[in-house]
Amino acid sequence: MPHEGNSAEGAAPRLDWQSAASMTETWDLTAPLRQAIEEAEQLIFNAPFIKTEQDRLEGYDYLAGRIRMAMQMAFDYDLDRPLFVNPTHQFSRQGLDNPDAIYFNAFLREGVEYVVRGRRGTTADLSFQVMGGQYSADSAATNLMAFDDRELDVRPDGTFEFSYVAEPGAKTMIVREVFNDWETEERGTLTIERQDTLGKPARALTRDVLAKKYDVAARSLVGSIQTWFAFPHFFQYQEPANTLTAPQSTPGGLASQRSSIGHYELDDDQALVVTVPRCDDGAYQGIQVGSDWYASTDYETHQTSLTKAQAVTDPDGLMRFVVSEQAPLSEGGIANWLETTGHCTGSLMLRWQRLERDLGVEDGPTVTVCHIDEVGDHLPHAVPLSTEEYAARLAARQRSVARRMIS
8 A cells, every 4th residue: 555645664755845946956957958959959940951841850850869869979978988889870860871881989088098899790891080079060070090990900700909099189989880781791899998997987976077968968969960951061062963973082081981972953753863883892882862961861661772782783884773752664663773752852972982992983973864754764774673572672671770780
């Protein structure tokens, strides 16, 4: 039988409302975050590219991911006890995230020695990058160091280890593990340690420490939204719509990566045919459609990205992709259809990684805009898929994302 009041033996004392109000005023640590969420909501609601209610709904979903990332950035990271955190995934999309990649970040302190250990999986690429500063609405972070696992001494059992003393300006170590074949490749393992704090207990929580964490989360939330609103205007939107650049060094990216960037603007009855040579001088090659939020679109239950392992290569060595709202050629579309998922505008990006040579213009894409009924004129080898066949492709994507557990 439940106890009533404070008279029951062992019951916790109750605070009267005056005491509770006083405590709230003293302990209102979440105030900066609440204010930041309100400011972030206004940024999302008034985004200049919103055209439909669906756009705004997706904006609120994007906001949830930004809040999640901001809390993770502030509370999961500890400069004294570093670890690799996965802040970008299917529930927290940002920076035109690559659907084929798992991202890990660790914060660094200048002058401190770190030991990174891991076991190499079977993914197409494993790369490391040290960044100075952070991306902002005004500038990109500085690339201080970038290399892939070809520069590591990987033992026969797949394990590796290296030390790194954080150089002046070093703020973040970023690791990307990239899948070319979602169904067969396996991820590895990864840890980072500070030798001078290993074995020591964490500092006790204080009110000042928690207040600082909530303040960091607040600033990170608003700052990240402003950053990714501005970022595509530095690069993507410098190019005309429905064009793609020649392969080039990725801004703020990796030494062994090249990319082609652009953005599309299509009517519902139009298609963009992207033709690119298959490159076998690198372990990974992929293409994706992104949203105006400068983030990946639903790559689990829609086909909005393809790697060279997932795509069909024609007998002439070319991969021909169709970016469109309507299914090209037939009811189930084609194997190389990239869905725009209800968006008449958005980002486009092609990536090549772990390259053994540099790329030239001839390795890059060409683009043609046509009516959806004319797509077949540009696809000499395409084979239409049935609805069931295309559904099977989507089912495989869902299983693969679940298997690699990137959230």
